[in-house]
Amino acid sequence: MKLQVNIQILHLSFLALLFFTLLLNTTLSSATYAATLSLLSAYLHLSLSCTICAFITIFYYLYTRPRQVFLLNYACYKPPTHRKCSYQVAENFVLQKGHFPQKTLDFMRNIYLNSGLGDETYGPPFIFEKEGVPTLNYAMQEAEEGIFSSIDALLSKTLVDPESIDIVIVTSGGFSPTPSLSSLIVNHYKLKPEVKTYNLSGMGCSSGVMSMDLAARILRGSRKVQNVLVVITESITLNWYSGDSRPMLVTNCIFRVGCAASMITNDPSHRRIAKMELVDSLRTHHGADDSAYKAAFQEEDDNGNNGISLTKDLIRVAAMNLREHIKIFAPRVLPLSQIVHYAYSVVAAKIAGDESKPVVPDFMAAFEHMCIHTGGKAVIENIARVLKLDDEVSEPARMTLNRFGNTSSSLVLYELAYFEAKERVKMGDRMWMLAFGTGFKVGSLVWKWLQDSRQEFDNPWNDCIQSYPFKAW
Incomplete structure (x- = not known):
């Protein structure tokens, strides 16, 4: 400072x-x-x-002076067709391998049918195998398939030599094997000995935004580091819950396989081919509050089964902490007219002794597009309510949830791919990426597009974009 x-x-x-x-x-x-x-x-x-x-x-x-930071390109993993996890596939697996009582089955069925997920999401390898047991080997298979596929696609598009990668950042919230996933990448792609690696874990769905922000912070102050490979993944396999605690059963119903890789750079010669420039970022941590800290929590149930508990308080916590986040974020991005309008509403309410909340600023006055957190139907609806967003703004989040489910930390890049598949973004447009995570954390990235969006060969929406959006929710 x-x-x-x-x-x-x-x-x-x-x-x-x-x-x-x-x-x-x-x-x-x-x-x-x-x-x-x-x-x-x-x-x-x-x-x-x-x-x-x-x-x-x-x-x-x-x-x-701080260096400019660019998103050179990104790639999202699209599992093979035989890994599609329709409602029927999910129900058959639970009935045959789950050993759940009927009331638990009814609960999961209700969660699934009201989750906003469609029949095109992807499940982890173990649920398609005869034994159906979530082992470490299956977890490694899930990780390797997503990581290698997304990195291969990214390198083929950017033409970046693996030898020129200076830093590798890998985020995986609930799966942290030894050797680490970043070591797996170094070994597989034979990266140079001086490459620096970082592994982020336990950060939940916000870690995709957090890891790109970490890359940007390193790049802004460095002249020796130019290319940072950011890999964003999660393990569904070892997060499968086999007990009877309802808050923990929710993860079985809404989380699906996903992985993404991105190349972040400060090389000014790449500006002409980069997709976006990062112009601002904000991370807020609300873990000092007990309810926020325990809103999404990994623990054992009464029978010793591990699971991640998503409490009913999660939606309230998300809304409350989003408001706190906006108090810091809004003055940095909103035009002066919106800031004045908001300040006037606050003063007017206090003078009149009115207990109503101040007006919500119009964030569409600052951004042309928003990639909002795709954590679930209730989460998307709550964000739209807090920010006063119409259906057109929340459409990419809703359609991404339907097509890919909650892929945790990589969800914002699948949503970004939706914008590109629709070719809705133009050069100069500003985009807000917003994500929440365990802890409880809120992260924002502000991007400026350096070129018109285009549908690339590996876009995960290529085979179905004509079917979206649809009105049913």
Whole structure:
């Protein structure tokens, strides 16, 4: 922070010096100007010192200013067709392998039918095998299929040499094997020995946004690091719950297989081919509040079965913490007219003694598009309610949930692919990515599109985009 303040001071000093020089040049008469030059010549040392200081200031500012960060490209994993997990497939597996009592089956059936998921989502490998047991081997198979497929597609599109990858960031909330998933990538792609690796875990659905923000923070302040590979995945296999706790059974019904990879860079030569530039980001952590901390919680049930409990309080917590997040985020992105309108509503409510909440700013005045958290039907509806979004804005989230289910941390990139498949984004458009995660965390990324969106060969929506959107929910 201190460095940023010093840079700003130097920048202002340089601008003041430049302004003063131009002012002298335009206001002094030619005779006076000649006399001034004569005076400066008499004080040659002073003139040279001022010139050198100006050049040093310019150089220091250019060298130390934060670097621009670009999303070069991304790729989403699309499992093979035989891994589609329709309602019928899911029900057959639970009936044959689950050993659940009837009341538990009825509960899961009700959750599934009201979840917003369609019949085209994808399940993990183990549910299609004869034994149907979620083992470590099946978890590794699930991870390897998604990671290698998405990275292969990404490298083929970006033409980035694996040797030029400086950092690997892998996020997987509930699966952290040894060696790590980042080591798996280093081994498989034979990355250089000096590559740096990071593994993020336990961060839930927000970790996709968080990992891209981490990459950007590293890239903004570095001249040695240029390319960061971000891999966003989750393990459905080892998060399968076989007990009878209702808050833990929800994960069986809504989470599906998904993985995505992205290449983040600060190389200015890549600007002309990059998809987007990251212009702002915000992460807020609300874990100091007990209800927020325990809203989504991994624990054992009374019989010792591991599971992730999604409590009924989760929706309330998400809405409350989204409002807190917006209080910080809104002044940074909204136009002045919206900020003034909001401030006026707050003051007016207090003067009138009105207990009603202030007006919600119109975020569509700041963004052309939104990738909002696709955590579930109730979550999407609650975000739309809090932000006063119409169905057109929430459409990509609703359709992504229907087509791919809750893929956890990678969900925002599947939603991004929807925008591209529809070719709705134009150069210069601004997009807000918003995601929630266990802890409880809220993350926002603000992107500026550097080119018109286009449907690429590996877009996961290629075979079905004509069927979307549909009105049924």
